[in-house]
Amino acid sequence: MPHRFDISRIIALLKKNPLTSKVEILTLDEIERRGFYKLRCTLISSKYKLDIKYIKTENDFLYSYQLYANRDVARWDNEPHYPNLRNYPHHYHYKENVSASEFSGEPIEDIKKVFSLVSEIIDSI
Template sequence: MSSNYAGIQHILDDLDKNSFISQYDVLKYEHTTVKFQLRLQIKFIDQSVLFTNEYIGSTIRKYAFHWQQFDNQSIIRWDNAPHFPKLSSFPHHKHDYRQALEIVTDSVDISLVEVLTYIHNQLTNL
């Protein structure tokens, strides 16, 4: 149980250290001996927002990382909901909304740190 607390504290400490993050809120945090769930809302310096939802059970990990503009227009969403079985990376996939149409592509089993690194790189290349 204490390792879960140490895990969330480490995550929050990392968020505090990132200068491209202007604010974050913990929307939900639950942990027991058999599960861990963390939902965050992270605002960036360009006013875009990342909504995170990560659930880790004894035999399963579910995640969704949804990045959107301040006006609620979606940018990218990474998740592992099992609704694109024909993708080679199933169930991991990415929804890209940056073009006129949504494009769903292969992805990897991505972490919050990797998503934040991606967003940081996008924001610093503006």
């Protein structure tokens, strides 16, 4: 579970990012210490979108960052289904491959990494 989770700070960071042209709040459900959040960023090259999902419970924090255009391009998440990867459960889906990611589950730090990687991916396509 992340030490600090502040959805308003996350949204502000997304809006300030130079790759982002629009941020939509699709779902923002909070009950006591639990929450489900889904955000969508339309990127400057409006062909691409980045969906961000967070599920926060008392004991767990799951995230997913998914880059897509007409199809999925890349996804980073911490769903615990690849236990043999270094840095389990944090991993990265790209094309047909799954590999360990350098994410930590700290949303502010991870978003910075996401946008750096998204920029590299878009430049390489």
